[in-house]
Amino acid sequence: EVQLVESGGGLVQPGGSLRLSCIASGFTFSSYSMNWVRQAPGKGLEWVSYISGGSSTVYSADSVKGRFTISRDNAKNSLYLEMNSLSVEDTAVYYCARDRLIGNYYVPFDSWGQGTQVTVSS
Amino acid sequence: QSVLTQPPSASGTPGQRVSISCSGGSSNVGTFTVSWYQQLPGTAPQLLIYNDNQRPSGVPDRFSGSKSGTSASLAISGLQSEDEADYYCATWDDSLNGRVVFGGGTKLTVL
Numbered sequence: 001e002v003q004l005v006e007s008g009g010g011l012v013q014p015g016g017s018l019r020l021s022c023i024a025s026g027f028t029f030s031s032y033s034m035n036w037v038r039q040a041p042g043k044g045l046e047w048v049s050y051i052s053g054g055s056s057t058v059y060s061a062d063s064v065k066g067r068f069t070i071s072r073d074n075a076k077n078s079l080y081l082e083m084n085s086l087s088v089e090d091t092a093v094y095y096c097a098r099d100r101l102i103g104n105y106y107v108p109f110d111s112w113g114q115g116t117q118v119t120v121s122s
Numbered sequence: 123q124s125v126l127t128q129p130p131s132a133s134g135t136p137g138q139r140v141s142i143s144c145s146g147g148s149s150n151v152g153t154f155t156v157s158w159y160q161q162l163p164g165t166a167p168q169l170l171i172y173n174d175n176q177r178p179s180g181v182p183d184r185f186s187g188s189k190s191g192t193s194a195s196l197a198i199s200g201l202q203s204e205d206e207a208d209y210y211c212a213t214w215d216d217s218l219n220g221r222v223v224f225g226g227g228t229k230l231t232v233l
Binding site for chain 1: 124155157159161165166167168169172173176178208210212214219220221222223224225226227
């Protein structure tokens, strides 16, 4: 069974930093691209960042570019999101989500973690 | 303002068929396949439809997807109370260097 478990969220002051983690199990982690997706309170889903299985390709949304860094450690089946210069607009539940190839079709976000809450407030 | 436009709300009675639209443009829905996600209250989203109209194993055949041009739709037939949830469409966008974009979401209420 595919499991994704996020951790590292919490309350941080504006301008502060936080590091989120996502531990994967139930599949060969290194073979899958991974993402971070966030959801602000009462709002919709927003893709944040993407990393390929071997970490060679990384993308980030313009809203977090230069502040957030996605990375992974395949030996530890772990995905990370380093968040710096946080602002109140970054307050959200952060989900890690796996991409998958189903047959010939590339499917974004086929599995999701339960999310971790990040609150930026003074 | 989302790149993909969904109605903010939809509703139906048990047993009815409801449809949720997802309108985009030539750089996203018109070019790439669309996925749909269901988010039950208080839970993480889950994949409902991929490749415009394919259901992952375990998703009931009451859920179906379609696409025409720059618009996609999710249809739910035989509506059940447990279908009350938020629904999101998503696809890639060429004008955003191939990043994934989501619709704003549609809250489905079962009356």
